[in-house]
Amino acid sequence: MSGPIRLVPGEGGSAERTMQLRTLPLKRRRPSAAEPEPAEPLDLSADPLDELAERLRDVCADAVHPYEIAAFLESDGLSDEQAALLYGRPDAFTVAEELFEKVERRYPGPSSEFANPWRADPWRCVVRGLVFALPGLGYLLGANLFATTRMRFGLPSGMLALSIATLVSWGFNQALAHRSYRWLSRLRRRDAAVCLAVGAPIGALLAAAAAYVVGGPLGALWFAAGQSCYLAAATVLLVLGREKFLLLALAPASVGAGVVLAADVPQTVRTVVLLASTALAVGLSARELVRCIRGGERDGVQVKLAIRQEIPHLLFGLACGALTLIAGLGQTIHEAVDAASRLVPVHEVKTTPTGPAMIALTLSLGLAEWLLFRYRAMAVAALRTSHTTGQFTRRTGGILLGCLFIYLTTVAALDAAATVLWPGAPALGVPQLGAMLLLGGSLWLALLLNAFGFSWSTALICLAAAVAESAGLLTGADPIVLQLIGCGAAALVLTALAGPALGRTTQHR
Numbered sequence: 001m002s003g004p005i006r007l008v009p010g011e012g013g014s015a016e017r018t019m020q021l022r023t024l025p026l027k028r029r030r031p032s033a034a035e036p037e038p039a040e041p042l043d044l045s046a047d048p049l050d051e052l053a054e055r056l057r058d059v060c061a062d063a064v065h066p067y068e069i070a071a072f073l074e075s076d077g078l079s080d081e082q083a084a085l086l087y088g089r090p091d092a093f094t095v096a097e098e099l100f101e102k103v104e105r106r107y108p109g110p111s112s113e114f115a116n117p118w119r120a121d122p123w124r125c126v127v128r129g130l131v132f133a134l135p136g137l138g139y140l141l142g143a144n145l146f147a148t149t150r151m152r153f154g155l156p157s158g159m160l161a162l163s164i165a166t167l168v169s170w171g172f173n174q175a176l177a178h179r180s181y182r183w184l185s186r187l188r189r190r191d192a193a194v195c196l197a198v199g200a201p202i203g204a205l206l207a208a209a210a211a212y213v214v215g216g217p218l219g220a221l222w223f224a225a226g227q228s229c230y231l232a233a234a235t236v237l238l239v240l241g242r243e244k245f246l247l248l249a250l251a252p253a254s255v256g257a258g259v260v261l262a263a264d265v266p267q268t269v270r271t272v273v274l275l276a277s278t279a280l281a282v283g284l285s286a287r288e289l290v291r292c293i294r295g296g297e298r299d300g301v302q303v304k305l306a307i308r309q310e311i312p313h314l315l316f317g318l319a320c321g322a323l324t325l326i327a328g329l330g331q332t333i334h335e336a337v338d339a340a341s342r343l344v345p346v347h348e349v350k351t352t353p354t355g356p357a358m359i360a361l362t363l364s365l366g367l368a369e370w371l372l373f374r375y376r377a378m379a380v381a382a383l384r385t386s387h388t389t390g391q392f393t394r395r396t397g398g399i400l401l402g403c404l405f406i407y408l409t410t411v412a413a414l415d416a417a418a419t420v421l422w423p424g425a426p427a428l429g430v431p432q433l434g435a436m437l438l439l440g441g442s443l444w445l446a447l448l449l450n451a452f453g454f455s456w457s458t459a460l461i462c463l464a465a466a467v468a469e470s471a472g473l474l475t476g477a478d479p480i481v482l483q484l485i486g487c488g489a490a491a492l493v494l495t496a497l498a499g500p501a502l503g504r505t506t507q508h509r
Contacts, residue, residue, distance in 0.1 A: 048086060048087050048088070049087050049089070049095065049098055049099070049102070050102070052087065052095075052099065053099050053102045053103055056069075056072075056099065056103075057103055059072055060099045060100060060102070060103035061103050061104065061105060061106035062106065063100060063105075064387075065100075066093070066096045066097045066099075066100040067093075067096070069096035069099050069100055070092055070093050070095075070096035073092050073095060073096060074092055078092050078095070079092070080092060083095050117380075118373050118374075118376035118377040118380060119373070119377060120369070120370050120373035120374070120377075122370055124243065125366040125367065125369050125370035125373075126366050127243045127244065127247060127366070128238070128243050128365070128366045128369060129362075129363055129364070129365055129366020129367060129369075130247060130363075130366070131234070131238070131243055131246045131247055131250060132362045132363070132365040132366065133359060133362040133363045133365075134247075134250045134253070134254055135230065135234075135250065135253070136358060136359065136362060137250075137253055137254055137256075137257035138227070138230075138253050138257070138274055138277070140257045140260050140261070141253060141256055141257055141260060141270040141271075141273055141274050142219075142223045142270065142271075142274060144219075144267050144270070145158070145217065145219035145220050145222070145223045145267075145271075146158040146159055146162075146216075146217065146219070146220050146223075157216050157217055157220070158216030158217045158219070158220025158221070158223075158224075159216075159220070159329075160214055160216065161210075161211040161212075161214040161215060161216040161220060161221060161224050162211065162216075162220060162223065162224045162227065163325055163329065164210050164211060164214050165207040165208065165210055165211035165224040165225075165227065165228055166207075166227070166231075166321060166325065167318055167321045167322060167325070168203075168206055168207040168210045168228075169203060169204075169207040169227070169228050169231040169232070170231075170317045170318065170320060170321035171314045171315070171317035171318035171321065172199075172202075172203035172206060172207070172314065172317070173200075173203055173231055173232065173235040173317065174313050174314060174316060174317030174320075175310040175311070175313045175314040175317065176195070176196065176199040176200065176203060176235060176310075177235055177238070177239050177313075178309075178310055178313040179195055179199070179305065179307075179309075179310050180192040180195050180196050180199075180239045181239065182305055182309075183195055183305070184239075186303065188296075188303070189292055189296055190292060190293055190295075190296025190298070191296075191303075192239070192240075192292075193240070193288075193289050193292035193293050193296065194293060196235070196236045196239060196240070196289060197289045197293065200232040200233065200235060200236050200285070201232065203228070203231075203232050203235075204225075204228040204229045204231070204232040205228075207224070207227075207228035207231070208221075208224060208225040208228045208229075211224035211225065211228075223274075226274060226275070226278045229278055229281075229282055230277070230278050230281050230282075232285075233246075233249075233278075233281040233282045233284070233285035233286075234246055234281060234285075236285035236288065236289060237281070237284065237285050237288065240288055240289075240292065242284070242288055245284040245285075245288070246281065246284070248280065248284070249277055249280035249281035249284055250277055250281075251277075252273050252276040252277045252280070253273060253274060253276075253277040255273075256269075256270065256273035256274075309455075312455035312456045312458075312459040313450075313455060313459070315459040315460070315463050316446065316450065316455065316458060316459040316462060316463075318463070318466070319459065319462035319463040319465070319466040320443060320446075320462060322466035322469075322470060323439060323442075323443075323462065323465060323466050323469065323486075323487065324358075324361070324439070326466070326469050326470065326473060326479060326482070326483065327357060327358070327361070327435065327436065327439055327479075327483060328357070328358050330469075330473055330479030330480075330482070330483070331479050331480070333473060333479070334473065334476070334477075334478065334479050356415060356418035356419040356421075356422045356428075357415055357418075357432070357436050359414070359418045359422075360411055360414035360415035360417075360418050360436070361411065361436065361439070361440060363414050364407065364410055364411045364414055364440065367406075367407060367410050368407055368440075368443075368444050368447065371403045371406060371407055371444070372444075372447060372448055372451060374403060375399055375400065375403045375448065376451070376508075378399045379396050379399060379502070379508045380508055382395040382396055382399065383505060383508050389505060392503070392505055393503035393504075396502055396503050396508075397499055397503060400448075400498060400499070400502065404441060404444065404445070407440065407441070407444050408437050408440060408441055411436065411437060411440045412433060412436075412437060415428060415433060415436055416428055431480045431481075431484065432480060434484060435480050435483035435484050435487065438483065438484065438487035438488050438490075438491050439483060439487045441487075441491045442462065442465070442487050442490040442491045442494060443462075445491065445494040445495060445498055446458040446461070446462055446490075446494060448498065448502075449494065449497065449498055449501070449502075452501070452502065452507055454497065454501065457497060458494065461490050461493050461494060461497075462490060464490075465486040465487060465489065465490040466486075468482075468485075468486050469482045469483065469486040469487075472486075
């Protein structure tokens with residue numbers, strides 16, 4: 001979530017090619033008096049415009065209106081007097097109109113010279129999907145740090161502090177990543193590294209402080225602080241394009257989680273493994289920041305980026321975090337609150353596992369990012385091949401629905417597979433699957449609209465859904481029903497916004 005699409009495609013690449021106008025062939029030089037002009041047979045019946053049409057066939061075939069040909073003729077120096085003298089027409093516009101009628105239309109299709117700037121590396125998206133999902137294994141290693149015998153707000157003591165720290169990290173790091181990408185879009189990698197070097201520690205400190213204010217067991221607070229440091233380091237590596245380093249940092253926690261599932265491991269060993277992954281992530285991110293800052297050249301031009309442009313991305317990160325936490329912990333809170341109202345002891349409360357849904361959602365983020373690039377690439381291709389604005393709107397609408405269908409189908413397949421493999425997970429029901437698909441569809445549409453600059457709209461829509469679901473959860477409403485209503489309404493509004501907005505050709509230039 002912290003790595004949006006690059007604001008400027010092909011950053012650091014070669015300059016864009018400018019349009020090259022074809023010029024009229026040079027006219028033969030008028031022979032001088034000393035050079036006798038060779039006698040040529042006169043063909044008074046031939047129309048001189050036929051020869052011009054043959055010479056300008058490519059220009060006329062690509063034109064969509066006679067005025068386009070007229071502009072070309074005038075730019076080449078054909079005046080009304082020359083049109084009358086050379087071609088027997090009253091003006092250049094008449095010449096253009098007849099050329100437009102003489103030459104058959106041949107609109108240009110995709111050219112081999114055209115390099116689509118929105119091509120994404122699928123393997124890189126796979127790696128990013130893994131680094132989004134693997135951190136969840138750390139909760140298996142740190143589960144004993146939370147006091148499961150004591151409850152607070154329907155959650156094990158310390159879980160609330162971790163949830164608040166997660167929300168702060170998501171919101172702050174989303175805004176930090178966007179600001180850093182703005183520097184990268186201006187080809188100022190050193191400034192982006194400085195921004196990350198200053199902002200990442202501040203974000204980690206704020207998240208850890210929020211967990212401390214909420215309170216909980218000491219072990220849970222230390223876990224929240226370590227998670228905050230990891231998320232800050234992960235933001236640095238993702239923005240700077242070092243996903244493989246992050247995959248390396250997650251190796252100890254991944255191996256340790258596999259061992260924990262197979263055997264009972266002391267908490268001391270688990271804590272050491274968690275610290276090793278966190279230290280690796282922080283160390284690799286610090287190394288990359290130092291390398292970028294020292295290796296980058298200072299630019300004498302002073303550039304300032306308005307901080308207010310990061311506010312919608314901060315709100316969007318908070319909204320996404322809240323919606324995801326409700327999907328993951330909403331059922332647990334609901335069951336605990338219901339048990340408390342019936343005076344059921346805490347240790348007898350049976351919670352419904354939500355791990356499969358969270359694994360499916362996080363694993364699908366790599367595919368979601370690839371589909372964002374794929375949509376933009378196909379939309380640019382549709383812009384080059386569509387003959388009318390209506391045809392372009394229909395094509396982009398079909399591309400949008402196709403990408404959304406592929407993403408939701410993948411989420412459903414991953415959710416079903418994770419449910420089968422997860423120990424003790426109940427059978428996947430239609431309401432639970434529908435709620436997860438609505439959440440995934442809303443987040444994907446919001447990310448797509450964010451990439452086109454609709455940051456305030458997406459932030460407010462997702463924030464409204466998150467506030468509504470949170471308020472309903474506090475009143476004891478069923479979280480599945482809340483997600484169906486909240487995420488369903490958000491998905492409908494985002495779809496209604498995306499269709500007309502992304503169907504305009506100006507959005508894809």
